[in-house]
Amino acid sequence: MLNIKGWSAAVGANQSKIIDLLVGNAVALGAVVGAVLLLVADPIVLRMLGGLLAVAGVIGTGWLLRREVARHGELLTMHTGPRLVLLVAIAGGYLARRPDQAVWVWTATGIAMAAVLAEPTIKALLAKTQQIAVNLPGVQPVPAPPYAPNRLVAGSLATITAGSALAIVGLPGWCYLGVATLELAAALILIGYAGRATKMTRQALTALPKALKRHQPAFVVYYGGLHGARYQLGMWLPYLERLGRPFVVITREAATVPTITALTTAPVIVPRTTSELGDLSTLVVPSMKAAFYVQGSRANLHFQKFRKLTHIWLNHGDSDKQANFSPRHATYDKVLVCGQQGVERYAAHGVEIPPDRLLKVGRPQVERIEVRDEPLPADAPRTVLYAPTWRGGRPTTDYSSLGLGERIVAALLDRGVTVIFRPHPLSYADPADAGLIRRIQQLLAGDQRSTGRHHVWGEQAERDWEIADCLNNADGLITDVSSVASDNLASGKPFAMVAMRASGEDFRAEFPMARVAYLIEKDLSTLDSALSDLLGTDPLAEQRHAYRRHCLGDQLGPHAADEFLRVAGELVTGVSRPAAKGKPKQDEKISEIPLERVLFPTEPDVAELVSQETDRLAEQQRRTG
Structure with missing residues (x-):
């Protein structure tokens, strides 16, 4: 007989998910049995058993939802089946206590069920809304929801809990109706917001290209992660702002926008991955010369395909961790390191980066660290x-x-x-x-x-x-x-x-x-x-x-940032990036990027670059042959 660990290995899921699956099935089964007993059973003992099963279902559902919150998961549409069955079970229990309240109880039950059934619609509408740009003149930011959508599910559980308590006490059914009406009102408010936000999202996407061109950003800071923006971007944005050139931050995750806007007044833009409007290609404007990267997400490759930009790896710290000598760093046009140790670190781990791509710029962040050698x-x-x-x-x-x-x-x-x-x-x-x-x-x-x-x-x-x-x-x-x-x-x-x-x-x-x-x-x-x-x-x-x-x-102390500001300033103006053999930047050979060292060689954007270069070389050979 397989235990939890065995089941986890057998189905290829982690143990936590297996536990959720088993508990979820038990909760659903208990809720169904409880609802049947409360609705049709005559002996008081069976009804009491049904009530206990319903209460256990409420507790189990709450436990499952709490675990999902701990994982930072989305709750909308989760465990809707057990919640609907529990609402029916509550109605059965309520009527067992107050058979004279049938109209009130069933009306309340229908309203509460309508709120739960609205969750898939709300989820679909919210999927069409997204923050597009903040701090960018000419683009209206999409407002945040009036409340976190997860709270709607919490409200559903609160309605179930309140209904259970009211049924046990035997209060009039209109009390339950009041609670259910509040839940439905909350759902309708979210539906109304989603409709308005969807329209504003489309308007922002339409206005974005022209607004970006008017802003004339000299460079972009690209962020592909979900967690860690506060310290990863926070350590570099003050120095990039000191370059005195307009720039934008592009973040792939809309959830990071509030964190990033607390760090900078520069425009923060979220690419739209489900529409041609607002995708990455529309965010690269002629004024952009360079792109900086502070976090090693594989999503960086999506932006590295724009070869007219100089792609610059900064990292978010200097240490001997693997993140400081990843082979993927060899795909960037410039790799900025603190000192000679950074250069030797790549060589010691077999990461081949041409010397002209490795730039020693010191560690700007130590400028505020006081030196005390005594x-x-x-x-x-x-x-x-x-x-x-x-x-x-x-x-x-x-x-x-x-x-x-x-x-x-x-x-x-x-x-x-x-x-x-x-x-x-x-x-x-x-x-x-x-x-x-x-x-x-x-x-x-x-x-x-x-x-x-x-x-x-x-x-x-x-x-x-x-x-x-x-x-x-x-x-x-x-x-x-x-x-x-x-x-x-x-x-x-x-x-x-x-x-x-x-x-x-x-x-x-x-x-x-x-x-x-x-x-x-x-x-x-x-x-x-x-x-x-x-x-x-x-x-x-x-x-x-x-x-x-x-x-x-x-350089240490007050001058620790000087070399970085000098080098970065040259890179964002394009001065230090002459085209290979006098050719335009976009015609540089892709073979100059050591793609064989990329950790994810099947990444679609990288594959596209390799395919383009192969086609170009084949065409050149055909013409000369």
Whole structure:
């Protein structure tokens, strides 16, 4: 007999979905049986059993919907069958208590069912609405819904719960009718919004091309991700704005628009993937010279096909993670790295990028990090920043020490250290990791109450302060394989790294940054000695200061952004991008892009480029042959 894990392997679904399927089927079956017993059974015992099954169905449906909310899923049309059956079951239970209220009860039931049955229509209408452009003169933004559509499903569950309670108490049926009418009114409001928003979406799509040409953007920042825009774009937009040229941000996910508009006043545009109006080809206007990328989504390839633009890879941090030496980076026209370490990192991992495409520009984000190379007095109190990274997108990129964080922080507290705790923002997307974060925060809160030490965590460490503020207020750092380690180099302060993927010299060989860090093994066997070096004599100080220039380039402090601004300024004007052999830019050979190194060689846009180049070469051979 297969268990949950066995079923998961057999059908190719994760265990969570298998659990949802089994519980959903049980809820549906229980709701049907409960409804039948409440409607047709005579003995009171059977009716009571039907009522219990209906209540269990309400609880089960709520549990399933809550799990979907935790996954950030869309609730519209989910579990509509069980909800409809439960409404019938409530009617049966209500009439068993108040047979004189049949008209009120069945009217209320019909109205509540109509609201549930309207969900597919609402979902279809909402699919035709989309934010097209914000902050772009000449294009009216599409307003947000009056409330989150998921709340309509929550309202349906509230109606079912309220109906159950009213039936048990035996209140008049018009009370139930009032609750059901509110649910239907909410559905009608959403239908009305969807109709207006659909019209505004079409109008925005029509106005978009002319508005873009009038705006004359010199470059575009392309964002293909769904999560992480706040820190990934947030670290680069201030410097791109300092170029003093008009630009736009194109994001593939409309859900990211509120986050991005909070970061910049530049126009934010969402391409329309289901219509020729507003697709990517209509968003590339003649004034655009370059496109910057800060996140490694495979969707970037959709925009890289526009070869008249210079495509520039920025990344959103500098570290020894795989994301910093992906073979896909070789498909960009220019790859901007901090220093020589970035160049060597690609070579060490077999990623071949011509030297003229690799540009060393320093790390602009360290301009606010204060440099302090002098050691603290031995008896001075210490503050340490603990900044673990997230789990990564797959097991091979999981460098996170968050699971050890409580023990690491406890060891710091035992030494009388003040702690700044700043977890990676994407760690909150995993419920287990979010729980670990809360436990560390509770540990710090408890220590603060008992000792009076002013630890920093939560809103202050993660939103009020930027990473530069955290580093400036700390005397040392504990982190993982992370860009925080690179940024800390600018400060000159000591740091430790947690070796989660290897051990000892193997870890240092794989991750060069660890050669100037105090190593904490994942079994914590070296935690005590690493903390003694970090908080004490700091024997790696000289090596760390020498490595700083190798990693971050020549400029620190207020001038850290100068080289980036110079190089990026040239790229967005097109000055540093002459056409190959005097030919127009669009005639460059696609073979100059090492497509064989792309991780997703079957991507349609890349395949199209290869096909075009093959056809061109065949035609050239035919003419000369």
